[in-house]
Amino acid sequence: MVDLERKARTLLGFMDEQDALNFLKVWAVPKGKTDEELTTLWKKAKSEVESVAAPSLTPEVLELDSRYHEQLHAIGKDPLFPEAVQQKKWSFKLVEIDKLVCFQKFIYTDHAEDIAKEYDFSDKSKLIEFCLTEKGSKRPFAVVSSPQEHTILSSSQDLRVIGPTQGMQDPTTKRSVYGFGVGWGVPFVQVVRFNDRYFLRNGYHRVYAIRKKGERHVPCILIEGETFADLGIMTTGFFGETLLMSDKPPTFRDFFSDELALKVRLKTWTKIVRIKVEESLLPVVLPPMALQREEPLAVMEESKPERTTREDFKIEREDWNVYRLSDGTILKLRQVLVKVSGPAMIQPGQPNFQVEPSTLLMATLSPTNLKGSPDSGQYTPEELNAFVVEGNMKFKTIHAIVNEYLTTSSIKILLQLAQITVGRTSKFDANGDHGIW
Numbered sequence: 001m002v003d004l005e006r007k008a009r010t011l012l013g014f015m016d017e018q019d020a021l022n023f024l025k026v027w028a029v030p031k032g033k034t035d036e037e038l039t040t041l042w043k044k045a046k047s048e049v050e051s052v053a054a055p056s057l058t059p060e061v062l063e064l065d066s067r068y069h070e071q072l073h074a075i076g077k078d079p080l081f082p083e084a085v086q087q088k089k090w091s092f093k094l095v096e097i098d099k100l101v102c103f104q105k106f107i108y109t110d111h112a113e114d115i116a117k118e119y120d121f122s123d124k125s126k127l128i129e130f131c132l133t134e135k136g137s138k139r140p141f142a143v144v145s146s147p148q149e150h151t152i153l154s155s156s157q158d159l160r161v162i163g164p165t166q167g168m169q170d171p172t173t174k175r176s177v178y179g180f181g182v183g184w185g186v187p188f189v190q191v192v193r194f195n196d197r198y199f200l201r202n203g204y205h206r207v208y209a210i211r212k213k214g215e216r217h218v219p220c221i222l223i224e225g226e227t228f229a230d231l232g233i234m235t236t237g238f239f240g241e242t243l244l245m246s247d248k249p250p251t252f253r254d255f256f257s258d259e260l261a262l263k264v265r266l267k268t269w270t271k272i273v274r275i276k277v278e279e280s281l282l283p284v285v286l287p288p289m290a291l292q293r294e295e296p297l298a299v300m301e302e303s304k305p306e307r308t309t310r311e312d313f314k315i316e317r318e319d320w321n322v323y324r325l326s327d328g329t330i331l332k333l334r335q336v337l338v339k340v341s342g343p344a345m346i347q348p349g350q351p352n353f354q355v356e357p358s359t360l361l362m363a364t365l366s367p368t369n370l371k372g373s374p375d376s377g378q379y380t381p382e383e384l385n386a387f388v389v390e391g392n393m394k395f396k397t398i399h400a401i402v403n404e405y406l407t408t409s410s411i412k413i414l415l416q417l418a419q420i421t422v423g424r425t426s427k428f429d430a431n432g433d434h435g436i437w
Contacts, residue, residue, distance in 0.1 A: 005029050006268055009261040010106035013045030014239060014250045020045075023105070029265045041262070048259040054247045057197050059096035062217060068128060075132045075188075084186040084202075089224040092132075094217040095191050097207055098253035100200040103231065103238040107208050107255055108266070116209035128219045131189040131206055140411060142355045148277040153414075158184045159271040180275055189218055192232075194225035195245070200252060201232045208255060270414065311340040313413065316404035320363075321417055326394040329433075330365040331422065337405050337415055357415060364433045372428040391423040 012020050020042040072092050121127045129135055141154035162181035170177055189203030207218050228241055243249055254260040323331045339356040403415040
């Protein structure tokens with residue numbers, strides 16, 4: 001069975017009351033606690049934060065031994081390296097962990113311990129590899145594709161749309177190809193020095209993992225920040241500038257304090273990136289200049305058919321999703337995993353599976369007063385759309401299920417129905433039940 005809860009530590013006492021309550025309600029598994037009980041939990045954590053002295057914010061910074069220069073030189077040649085340093089002054093350093101200022105509010109401790117379990121950090125070259133290459137990150141993902149849509153799923157929240165790719169031309173068909181790059185952020189542990197403080201910008205789980213194993217310094221890219229924006233706090237959900245620049249900001253040492261870092265169980269989340277193609281007609285006339293291409297599209301390299309390998313799997317859990325519609329009809333929906341395949345060569349820790357689900361299975365049970373004359377005809381979704389008599393029906397979820405599968409390489413795959421829209425049609429099925437679209 002897939003564990004739907006994850007172990008974590010959160011710096012609850014550094015949050016304000018409303019932020020803490022939102023976090024405990026949305027992210028955490030509250031175990032039936034009332035708002036009053038959650039507020040009491042926050043007040044205790046807040047009191048602990050207020051009782052500690054202001055921390056030292058000047059970490060020890062050490063040079064890396066010259067024997068690792070060749071390894072570090074290769075890291076500096078990584079194509080993603082310029083994206084990390086962004087033309088700022090930088091250097092490879094060993095920085096004391098405990099005095100790093102943290103803007104991330106929590107850490108998945110089970111994930112941090114899992115990614116480090118095969119590493120012996122007494123070997124400094126392995127420590128550098130873990131902190132400054134992709135090998136230290138296990139970020140599996142799956143892809144579900146249809147003719148006009150790609151859905152990429154991952155348990156890692158680092159999955160993101162990188163940006164649009166330049167238009168290309170297929171060398172065989174001469175057709176234009178457009179798309180979006182999808183992937184991860186830069187893989188390096190980064191520390192930014194700004195206003196005489198050292199902020200951990202990237203690599204929280206890896207830093208937690210090596211600190212848990214007894215390491216006191218982390219190999220990192222030390223970047224000289226010029227503005228607060230150089231810390232890379234681009235989205236909501238992190239501690240803000242007022243707290244981080246105060247006399248008592250959260251530091252990495254706090255994650256190892258039972259008083260300051262509350263042990264919690266967090267809900268399991270899946271990051272979903274969906275790229276969809278839509279076609280439409282508009283009564284608009286484009287000016288001639290808009291239809292003139294100034295430069296030809298780059299020609300894609302002719303690709304050889306990629307060898308794929310089938311991945312067998314076993315069913316851990318499968319069931320129907322059941323809904324009660326506003327007219328009393330019971331609707332049952334089910335989609336199951338049919339096939340799993342992927343490249344024949346996969347980098348360790350980076351499985352890239354192509355997941356093929358079945359078509360959506362559907363069954364309805366209408367109240368007696370809504371039954372009609374049985375109809376054995378078969379209709380496509382497009383045909384049924386023309387017979388809709390009530391769209392966007394309200395419904396109540398009776399039973400929602402996440403189907404679970406385990407591949408032969410021990411990768412767990414979850415398959416869950418996305419948000420549904422239900423419409424009742426004027427057609428009936430072979431049992432006289434209303435056709436649902």
